[in-house]
C-alpha cells in the first residue's frame with residue numbers, strides 16, 4: 337500500500353527527535369548564561385515537535401486503517417473503486433497491445449489468446465469456468481501467466497480487469513459486440529472476422545499464439561501435444577485419424593499458429609476470402625480454402641489436431657488420461673453450454689480424486705453432452721434463444 341511507506345517506523349521517529357534536540361546549531365553556540373532559557377525553549381520546541389510528530393503519525397495511521405478496510409472489504413472492487421465504470425479511464429487500454437503481449441509472452445514469444453464479450457463475461461458465466469479449468473487442470477495453472485483476454489466491449493473489459501492480469505480492449509469502429517451475438521447474424525459474422533484480422537496483426541508483431549475460445553476447458557498442458565513442424569495447427573469437430581487429411585473438420589475455436597511469413601500471408605488470404613464467400617463465417621471459409629492452391633503455393637504447413645487430445649462435445653476426448661482440452665462445440669444456447677461445461681468440470685474433479693491405478697483403468701468418461709446437442713438446433717431451428725456464439 338503506498339501510504340504505508342510514508343509512516344516512519346517508531347525507531348526512526350525517535351532518532352529524528354533526538355537529532356533535532358542535541359545537535360541543533362542553537363545548542364552548539366550557547367553561552368552558560370542563556371542555558372536556562374535555552375533549555376526551556378528547547379523543552380517547548382521539543383514538546384511541540386513531539387506533539388506534531390505524534391499527530392502526524394495518528395493521521396497517517398488513521399488513513400492507513402481506513403484505506404485498508406476500504407480496499408480489503410472487496411478485493412475485486414479495486415478497479416471499479418479507483419476508476420468507476422463510468423469513468424472513461426476504466427474502459428480504455430492503459431498499455432499498448434505490444435506491451436501486454438511482451439509481458440504475457442513465454443520465452444519463445446508465444447501467448448495464449450481468447451476473446452470475451454459481455455454475455456460471456458458475466459459472473460458465473462463462461463469466463464469463470466474457463467479460468468477455473470486452468471486452476472484445476474494438470475500443470476495448466478502456470479499457463480494463466482501467458483493468457484491475454486481480448487475484450488470485445490467495455491463491460492467485458494471491466495470484468496476482465498477484476499479477474500485477470502492481462503486484458504486488452506479491442507476497440508471496434510462501428511459495432512459493439514456486447515450482446516450475446518446470435519449465431520450467423522451480421523453482428524456475429526463481423527465479430528468472427530474481426531478476430532481473424534486481429535490475430536493477423538498479432539502474427540505481424542512477431543508473436544506465436546494459441547487461440548482458444550473461452551468455452552474450451554484446459555485440463556492438461558497442450559504444448560507437448562502440438563506438432564513441432566507446423567505453421568498452423570487446428571482442433572477439429574471431427575478428426576478422420578490423419579493429421580494431414582484435409583477432410584478433417586477444423587474448428588476455428590482452437591489453434592496454434594507460429595509467426596512467420598507463411599502464416600501471416602495465410603491469415604491475410606483467409607481474411608480476404610470473406611469477400612469471395614460472403615455470408616459465411618471464418619470456419620466455413622477455412623473449410624473452403626484449406627484445399628486452395630494458394631495455400632500449397634505458400635508452403636504453409638497445416639496440421640489437424642486429434643480429438644483424442646483436443647476434444648469437444650461433437651467428438652469427445654474419451655480417455656481422461658489423454659485429454660488436453662474439451663470444447664463446448666456442437667452446442668447452441670448459453671444455458672445448455674453452461675450446464676454441460678459445469679458437468680465437464682465436475683467429471684474432471686472426480687477423475688482427479690481417483691488413485692493412479694484407477695485412473696489408468698480409464699473406467700470413467702464424460703457424462704456430457706447432456707443439454708448440448710445438434711438435435712436441439714434442429715428442433716428449435718430459427719429460435720434466437722437457441723442460437724448463440726457457437727464454438
Ligand SMILES: *[C@@H]1O[C@H](CO)[C@@H](O)[C@H](O)[C@H]1NC(C)=O
Pocket residue numbers: 421422
Ligand atoms: C453510468 O451512470 C449512469 C447515470 O449517470 C447510470 O445509469 C449507468 O448505469 C452507469 N453505468 C455504469 C456502467 O455504471
Ligand SMILES: *[C@@H]1O[C@H](CO)[C@@H](O)[C@H](O)[C@H]1NC(C)=O
Pocket residue numbers: 595596597
Ligand atoms: C519474411 O520474408 C522477408 C523477405 O521476403 C524476410 O526479410 C523476413 O525476415 C521474413 N520474416 C519472417 C518473420 O520470416
Ligand SMILES: *[C@@H]1O[C@H](CO)[C@@H](O)[C@H](O)[C@H]1NC(C)=O
Pocket residue numbers: 671672675706707
Ligand atoms: C437441461 O436439460 C434438462 C432435461 O432436458 C432440463 O430439465 C434442464 O432445464 C436443462 N437445463 C438447462 C440449463 O438448459
